[in-house]
Each structure stands twice: as structure tokens, then as C-alpha cells.
Amino acid sequence: MNTSDHSRDIAGLTYVYPVVSRRAGGVSVGVNLNPNNACNWRCIYCQVPDLKRGAAPPIDLEKLERELRGFLRELTQGDFMLQQVPPEARTIQDIALSGNGEPTSAKEFEQVIELIGEVKKDFSLPTHLKLVLITNGSLISRPYVRAGLERMAHMNGEVWFKLDSATPEGRLRINNSRMSLKQVREHIRLSASICPTWLQTCVFNLNGQPLSEQETKAYLDFVENLLQEDVPLKGVLVYGIARTSYQPEAKLLSRVDRVWFDRFCDKIKKLGLEVKPNY
DSSP: OOOTOOTTTTTTOSSSEEEEETTTTTTEEEHHHHSTTTEOOTTTTOOOOTEESOOOOOOOOOHHHHHHHHHHHHHSSSSSSHHHGGGGGGGGEEEEEESSSSSGOTTTTHHHHHHHHHHHHTTTOOTTTTEEEOOOOOTTTTTHHHHHHHHHHTTTTEEEEEOOOOSEEEEHHHHHOOOOOHHHHHHHHHHHHHHOOEEEEEOEEEBBBSSSSHHHHHHHHHHHHHHHOOOOOOEEEEEOOOOOOSSSSGGGGEOHHHHHHHHHHHHTTTOOOOEEEOO
């Protein structure tokens, strides 16, 4: 396992998969609630093959529990770490709801959070272990999602809320989303009011060019306005693309220059936010 391979198939399970995560800094136990490769967005850097528009299928909670218990047992008592994970990454950093689509589209989302909480109690896990929701934030206002976030807040939970652009044109181009910026702002505010929330921003070259000055200014202004409105953000996770996109635009994407990346991070820091960079 390494940071360039986030295959959902390495453990041979339906819902549970391990990755060595750059952002988490160790092993992340992934929970994939979208085994049907369906998402309500289509981000052009997405690494999911055969991605289709849609929502998560019904979740087999009993199967999810069996897989999670079995895999945590293998991680904590078996030789998976020794055989599959580089020495410097042999610690479980989080359980992350991510996978092959938008996890909050699963109607059983609150039940999944409750299930994870019950399973965790039966294992000797690091005290720092987090429960992370990686989300595009589009469904945050749904009652079952809010209820799940409330449970997460009592489980050392964090929300990683996708924000790749703060212009309608940019969001349509990058995320294929028509969600209004007003709604994005409201959903970020709602998320942060319920559970600790980080913004998560992917930066890359499109046709050889990074974010334009106009896009960069719009992004910084948007984040600054959130802070002026006292939205309690934890910070921003800024990362570059490290794995191949499976979307039609893949050939148009490339990594940004390191100097550009660092300058972008510095501009966010000047707003008064913590930045966790992963170039």
C-alpha cells in the first residue's frame, strides 16, 4: 500500500477498505457507502472508474458491521500492517466515510455513524483516532445527515467539506455542480455549527494553468467572508492531485508548480486559518 494507490478492492470487501492517506498521515480505514460508483457530482479529478450520477444504494448494515469488525480485528491483532503498510505509516489515524460517491446520499447515514461508534468500543484503538466525513456538502441540510453529524461530534468527528472553487463557472467546470454559492455558504455554516469542519480544496493545472487570479481572489474572498461571519472553521486542507483521474478531462489535468502551491497556501494562512498542505 502507498499514497498513490487508494484501491477500494485491496481488502476484497464491499464497504471497508484501507488506504495510506497523505492527509491523515497513516492508515485510514475507509467506509465506502457508494459501491455502485454513484455520486450527485462529477469532479473532473475523480479517481472513480465508471462514475455515474446518482445516490448510494441501500446499505446492508449487518454486512458493514461484519466487515468493519473483521478488518479492525485484522489491523489490531493480525499481520496486515506488517505485510501491507510501510513502517512509517503503521498507525490507524482515522475511520473515513468517503469511497466512490457522496456518502451522505446514503439514507442510512445516521445509522452508519451509530454503528461505527458501537464497533469502536470493542477495539483497542488510538485515542487520537478520528471519524472523518469527506463530503461535497450538498446534502448537509437533510435531517438524517444533520443527525449523523451530531453523533459524529461526540466521537472525535470531523467534516472535510469540499470547496474547489468560489465562482459558479469554476464549480460547474470542476465539480459539474450548479449548487449556488449562497447554498454552499449556508451548508458550510451549518456543518461547522454541528461538527468540527475543515474546508478541503484540490488544486491542479487545467490545460497547463493553475487557478486564475480571478478564481483565486474569489476563493479567498469567500473564505474571508465566512470568517467575518464567525463561521468556526478549523482550517483548510489543501492538496494537489497525486493519482490518475478516470474522468474524460484526465488528459487536461496536471500537478501545479510547488512554488504556486506554497503561495496559495500562504494566502489562506494570511486570512488567519490553519492550513494543512499535501502537495
